[in-house]
Amino acid sequence: MSRQMKFVAFLMAGPTCHHHAMWRHPESENRFFDPAFWETLARTLEVGKFDGLFFTDTLSFYNETIMARGGQMSLLDPVPLVAIMARATSRIGLGVTISTSPQEPYSIARLLSSLDVLSGGRIAWNIVTSANDLGAQDFGNEARPPRGERYDLAEEVLKISRAMWAGWADGALVVDKESGMFIDERKVSRTEIAGKLVGVRGMFAVPPSPQRHPVIMQAATSPGGRKFAASYAELVFTLERSLPNMQEFYADMKDRTDKAGRNPDDCAILISVDPIIGETESIAREKQAYINEMVDAHLGIALVSAHTGLDLSRYPADKRIDEIPTENGSGGSIDVILKGTEGINLTLGEAAKRFATSELCPQVVGTPQSVADQLQELFEKKGCDGFIVSPTEMPGSFETFTRSVVPILQKRGVFRKEYPGSTLRETIKA
Template sequence: MSRQMKFVAFLMTGPTYHHHAMWRHPETENRFFDPTFWETLARTLEVGRFDGLFFADILCFHNDTIVAQGGQMSLLDPVPLVAMMARATSHIGLGVTISTSFQEPYAIARMLATLDLLSGGRVAWNIVTSVGDLAAQHFGKDALPPRNERYDRAEEVLKICLDMWSGWNDGALVLDKESGDFIDKAKLRRTEIAGRFVGGRGIFTVPPSAQRHPVIMQAGSSPRGRDFAARYAELVFTLQHSLADMQDFYSEMKDRVDNAGRHPEDCAILVSVDPIIGETESIAREKQAYINDLVDPRHGVPLVSAHIGLDLSQYPIDKPISDIPTEAGSRGSFDVILQGTKASKLTLGEAAKLFAISELCPQVVGTPDSVADQLQEFFEKKGCDGFIVTPTEMPGSFEAFTRSVVPILQKRGVFRKEYPGSTLRETINA
C-alpha cells in the first residue's frame, strides 16, 4: 500500500482554538457544555475516517484580556469528554493533554489506562510540561520549575507510566469461575522506581488495553522537546509556516528519531493547518477575509504572552519581535513565532495580530479540490506524515472538510476509506 495521510482533529473546551475569532463566527455553535455536541462531533470525524481527535488543554486563565474577550482557554477538563466521545464511537482515536509537571505518575497512568481499556485501545496522551507560573499556582506551587528540570521530570513520569503499563503479562487476568482463579499473580510485575522528582512502587492495578498502553503524543518545539519526542513520541504535533519550514522540521525530526535508535516511520509528524473551504476560490477567499477580520487586535500580545509564559506587554509593540529576550518562558514556542515572522521582520504588534489569526499556521484556502491539492503537496513533498486539522468555525469546518475534502483524498488513494483495525495504534501504523 502506498503512503497515506493521517488526520487528527484539534479541539479545546473553550471559545477559540487557533483562530481567536472562532466563537464570534455567526455559524459557530458555542455549545461547550452540551455532551451531545461533543458526541456528534466525534461521530462526524469518525465518518471522515480521522485517525483521531485530541484536546489541547490550558490549566488557568492567562490574563484579563483573554478572559473578557473569549481568547484561548479551557472551560472543562477534557478527560470526561473523551470518555463520553468513546461511548459514541468505535474506531476514532481519542487524545487528552496532561501535564507531567503537576500530577504523580500513578495518577496519570491509572486514569489513562482506564480510558484506554474502556475505549477498546483508542487513547493517546499528549504530553506537555506547561508554561507560565499561573498554572503552577493552581497546584499550590509558587512558580513553574526551569525548562530543563520540567523535561527531566517529564521523562521520569513517562518512564514510570510505561513501566506500570507493562506490568501485566498476557494471560494475567484469568477469570475462571470453576477454579476460583481471578488473577495469576505470577504474571504481574511490580514497579520499583525511585527518581529524582517522582517515583512509583507496587503492582499496577489496571489491566492492559487492546493496544497495551496509550499512544504517546508530543508537541515540544525546543531542542530539548524535540529530543524527548524523538525518544518516545508516536505522534508529533508541530506548528510550521510554509512547506520549506515543514520540510526542515520533518527531516530534522526523522534524523533525531533515527539517532534515538528508533525507526523514523515509528514517529509520525503532523503539521497544523486551518482549512477554509468554499464552493469557488473567490468564495473561499471571502470566507477567509471575513473570519480573519473578526479577530480583535487586542488579543495578540496577551495571547503570545500566554503561549510563551512571558508578559510581553512591557515591550514596545512597534519594535521587532526578534529583539525581545526570552530567557524565561517557553523557548520552543517563541522560536516557532520567530520562524513565522523572520522573513517579514515583523514588529511585536504585527506578529501578535497574525498569531491571533492562525498561530502562524497555514490557512489552506480554496475549493475542496484545491484544498486537497495543497494538502497533497505538503504530504508528498515530505513536509509531513499528515495533519492536525484546526477549525475556524465549529463544527462547520470539520463538517465541510469530512464531506468535501476527504472523499477527494480517498479517491486519489492518499487517505484511507476504512479503518485498518480497532485500536489507535493500529490506525496510525497502517
C-alpha cells in the first residue's frame, strides 16, 4: 500500500481552537456544555475516517483579557468529554492533554489507562509540561518547574507511567467463577522507581487495554521538546509556517528518532493547518478575510503572553518582536512565533494579531479540490505524515472538510477509506 496521510482534529472545550475569533463566527454553535454536540462531532470525524481527535487544555484562565474577550480557555475538563465521545464512536482515536507538572504519575497513569480500557484501546496522551505559573498556583504551588527541569520531570513521569502499564502480564485478569480466581497475582508486578523529581512504589490497579497502553503524543518545537519526542512520541504535532520549515522539521525529527534507536516510521509528524473551504476560490478568500478580520489585537497580545509565559503587555505594540527578551519563557512557543515572523520585521502588535488568527500555522484556503491539492503537496514533498486539522467555525469546518475534501483524497489513494483495526495504535501504524 502506498504511503497514506493521517488526520487528527484539534479541539478545545471552549470558545476557540487555533483561530481566536472562532466563537464569534455567525455559524459557530458554541454548544460547549451539550454532550450531544460532542457526540455528533465525534461521529462526523469518524465518518471522515480521521485517525483521531484530541483536546488541548488549559488549567486556568491565563489573564483577564483572555477571559473577557473569549480567547483560549478550557471551560470543562476534557476527560469527561473524551469519555462521552468514546461512547458515541467505535474506531476513532481520542486524545487528551495532561500536564506532567502538577499531578502525580500514578494519578495520570490510572486515569489514562481507565479511559483506554473503556474505549477499547483508542486513547492518546498529549504530554505537555506547562509553562504558566497560574496553572501551578491552582494546584497549590507557587510556580511551574524551572524551564530546564520541565522535560526532566516529563521524562520521569512518562517512564513511571510506562512501567506501571507494563506491570500486567497477559492473562493476569482471570475472572474464573468456578475456580474463584479473579486476578493471578503472580502476573502483576510491583513498580518501584525513585526518580530525582518523582517516584512510585506499589502495584498498578488497572489492567491493560487492547492496545496495552495509550498512544503518546507531543508537540515538539523547542530543542528539549524535539529530544523528548524523538525518544517517546508516536504522534508529533507542530506549528510550521512554510513548506521549507516543515521539511526541515520533518527531516530533523526523523533523524533524531533514528538516533534514539527507534524506527522513524513509528513517529508520525503532523503539521497543523486551518482549512477554509469555499465553493469557489474567491468565496474561500472572502471567508478567510471575514473570519480573520474578527480577531482582536488586544486579545492577540494577551494570547502570546499566555503561550510564552512572558508579560508582553509591558512592551509597546510597535516594538519589533525579535527585540523582546525571551530567556524565561516557554522556548517552544517563542520559537514558533519568531520563526513564523522572521524576515517580515513585524511589531509585537502585528505578530500578536497573526498569532491569534491561526497561531502562525497555515490557513489552507480554496475549493475542496485546491485544498486537497495543497495538503497532498505538503504530504508528498515530505513536509509531514499528516495533519492536525483546526477549525475556524464549529462544527462547520469539520463537516465541510469531511464531506468535500476527504472523498477527493480517498479517491486519489492518499487517505484511507476504512479503519484498519479497532485500536488507535493499529490505525496510526497502518
